[in-house]
Amino acid sequence: MVHHAVLERAAIGVGVDRLDSISLLNEAKNGSRRSLARLLSLIQSGDTTAIDTVQNPPASRSLGITGPPGVGKSVLTDRLASAFSDRGQRVAVLCIDPSSPVSGGSLLGDRMRMEESGADERIYVRSVATRDAVGSLPFRLSAMADALAHAGHDRILIETAGVGQTELGIVSIADHVLLVEGPERGDIVQAEKAGILEMADVVVVNKSDLPGAEQAASDLRSGLEFGRASTVPVLLVSALNHTGVVDLVETIENLIPSDTVSSMRWRLRLLESLQQTVLSDNRLEDLVRRLGDGEVSLQQAVQELLQPEDA
Amino acid sequence: MTRLRIVVAKPGLDGHDRGAKVVARALRDAGHEVIYTGLRRTPEEIVRIVEDEDASIVGLSSLSGAHAFLFPRVCELLNEAGLGDVVVFGGGIIPQADRPALHEAGVRGIFGPGTPTDEVLSFLEEVVERRANGSPCGVGEGSDWRRS
Structure with missing residues (x-):
């Protein structure tokens, strides 16, 4: 077993043995939640051996659940997780909440609203903080979903933090996207605006009991x-x-994977990967300081970052 | 600083979670990732949450008087689940007379009402230090070490 002391060293950049990652994955495949949980921690902390071990995952279906804050995404995710579980599927849920840009900390509160799946031991639920990601999705989310698939989960629900109209990242990660809206979210002009609505596979107006x-x-x-x-x-x-x-579960089950969006998915994945590369670049902090001091322009900074690091 | 994943849990039937929320908020502001369970969780649910979330610390809050049963039960189930390296601390209304039994069960810190949140943070810093140099502090790592 990989002890927490080891994980804490991994979090500050001390690599974990490849054998440890492989044994965690094997234990996870044999049903150990503890090993799956620790493997996910390693992946999220950017441990490259752990990320390598989850390549080529078995088939699974992932559903992104997104929408503005306060429309009831957590409760809906909870109900969907239970419903899929009742149909005999092995369900895993990733609940994303933002990290504080000030402290780096995070209060992950989705479980407060997940009363049904929280009590169902067949369902694996994991809260994920966005950490150093710029947008609403944490880095390495795809690899985390792949680890869940390796562990035998064939239905993976990814609940995003509350998002606006322009945040499309989830489209690049999940097979299908469910957009959740609430009543009285504005007039028809809001709905006609371009953005996430165009990318959704299913749209739900939640809180249908309200006027x-x-x-x-x-x-x-x-x-x-x-x-x-x-x-x-x-x-x-x-x-x-x-x-x-x-009805919603039936609709989701009948969704057919579409090939037409795949080039756009690759585009978004490429951009996400580029962002991660930049954020892990050793020259970044120095460039930020020089930008602040007026030593370089934004254009020059971008040019410098695009050069190989040891040049 | 080491960023910890910490479950803040409300075992049992009492519905008072202001203390738990104050601690959760303070831990967040100190840069940790805090998973708040919500009210009325069973010891079994709490242990499953700690396991799924890969939390290395769990804080239990009880104001109903049921701590004498619930806290040791959580400790016992953590050990059974192979989570003996997890550190358990508690808060709420915990009379002095009840504390030795909780310490015996593996609870490493007990923080009553009015405890400055800095005390909880310094407790966690000590946990991180102990882990780094291999000193026992987990619930199943027999040790006399405690802070309360």
């Missing part, structure tokens, strides 16, 4: 009809009251 839900669904449907995505289903759900969840 305005029907109208919101109708606005979203007209918004979608004007665009190319007229076949995207818009469903009314009340996760709290369990209304509409069964």
